[in-house]
Amino acid sequence: MKETYQNVCDGSPKDVGKTSGGGTGMSEDNRNVIEIAHLTKQYGDKRAVDDLNLSIRKGEVFGLLGPNGAGKTTTILMLLGLTEPTAGTALIEGLDCARHPLEVKGIVGYLPDNVGFYPDMTGRQNLRFTGQLNGLAGQELEERIDGLLARVGMTEAADRRAGTYSKGMRQRLGIADVLIKDPEIIIMDEPTLGIDPEGMRELLNLIRELSVEDGRTILISSHQLHQIQQVCDRVGIFVEGKLIASGTLAELEAQILQDGSYLLEMNVHPCDDKLLGMLSQQEGLEKIQKEGNTLLITSKKDIRGQLTKFLGEHGYTILHLHQRGGDLDEIYRRYFEKAGQSDERNDFEEKRKPVWKRRGRNARKGTDRA
Amino acid sequence: MKDSNYLFLSLYTTSGNSIPSFMSFIALLGPIIGLALGFDAVNSERAAGTLNRLVAQPIYRDSIIIGKFLAGTAVIAAIIYTMGIGIGAVGVLCTGVKPSGEEALRILVFLTFTVVYVAFWLALSIWFSVVCRHAATSALASIALWVFFAIFMSLVASIVANAVYPIGDEYHAMVNSYNNYTLNLGLNRISPYYLYSEAVSTIMNPTVRSVNVVTMDQLVGAVSGYLSFGQSLLLVWPHLTGLAALMLIAFGGSYIGFMRQEIRSN
Known part of the structure; x- marks a missing residue:
């Protein structure tokens, strides 16, 4: 099956960078930063998440794939301690997400889908606000904001009111917003939704950069397969609250081919x-x-x-x-x-x-x- | 007839032919300030997607809702005190009448009452903004409640009181009028609008000696005179407690609602 994987890579040159990136991340440190065990969330009769078991290693880009309403966002909310699980536990860096949400939020950056900013504040002011909420201040904060704005290519638009931003710009500012707290783990909920192809390319480059250069662990939820395919080390397929398969693309393919x-x-x-x-x-x-x-x-x-x-x-x-x-x-x-x-x-x-x-x-x- | 002993207070309580007094003006329109500050406090942030960005930061979730309430209350206090003191200043400049120490205290208490009253409406509108998904719904709901309390509550109270204790003919009027009035008053006092109006008119008019029904034999031997500041305050202390309780209940509702809510972007 190794051969098949090689062929896949040959067929799509975009995979090459990703493979090496994932490799370095994993060889350095192979411990699990996210551990989900028997996680269940019940809404009335509906089981949004059903006995989910998943672990994500440090430095890995994990893609959580599934159709709308599969329970991806609910899982993410539970990881951030924003929703209490009905049963089971989610640990991030050994911290129980339901019991220590504050500590968890300190090391996890969350980019929600449809991220929004205060429209009457400029992009820079919005970032400054988030920075202050994370206990940053003064020169350090300003430098970090400048650095991040440059990194996401928003320096020129930084002093315009956020209400005037396009969807793609908001998304980029959202990433800067997530990075303000310098998180070890980044969770992105549908980051590729509604972005033009050029913006998509930049976004994916950025995600890869965050993983390869900064060594951050990234969890992406999406129903858009092609984009995810380009950046993920491993993917999990999530349907009706259940993780029906997970592994690298090659592993999944091997399972299918059998x-x-x-x-x-x-x-x-x-x-x-x-x-x-x-x-x-x-x-x-x-x-x-x-x-x-x-x-x-x-x-x-x-x-x-x-x-x-x-x-x-x-x-x-x-x-x-x-x-x-x-x-x-x-x-x-x-x-x-x-x-x-x-x-x-x-x-x-x-x-x-x-x-x-x-x-x-x-x-x-x-x-x-x- | 206004009393010359408390001339300065009449600045706040006198009404012209077509202009209501400062006091009743505030009682009727003060809530608008609270509603305007609070009606979209939570749901607009939810709709804009800033709320789930906010809750993902390492801050306690209470601090969001408490912050919203305290910030609103601070703005309200600034508005009310500035306005009240401004009116007094204009009065001093135009008429040359200086307020006595007791008058100043009464005005201060009046303004404090007003802050609590408007803060109640703020808390109520925040509650609606937590419960309702759209800002328009919560705005309409809180305005509806405001109109109800300001205009219709007295109607409802008298209808109920008349139904329970009819005073249609002379006999019934004689037997029931005390109970009728007391029930009417009690029902009216559910309305924060009435509660506030009654309290501040007592505070601002030292001639008001009682807020309840007074029978003839209670009046026997009473010496007509002014109530001291302490006694006036004692008379409306339950009103202040009631208003503060209403405010805390409204805020408690929004607090619990917000803490139990799941923050999603859609």
């Missing part, structure tokens, strides 16, 4: 019936399906090398070749299938799904082997 098979997406020129015929003769292929100009090939093992060689020899040009299952989107979706989930998003995607993906029901019928 009960699935490889799926290859390929565009070839020329794409004719002769090709289909020849491909079906190939060893190890389970089925081939044609979807527009794209061929979807299911196999028991990784056949990319074999196929490339074969196609090259027969004068075909490969326009596109992609092993599905390597990205988080796919992993996420498969876990949902496994857990029998159907939120709106999945319903929608179920309809859009090509026939071969509707497992169980149409798998046999849908195969049009040439």
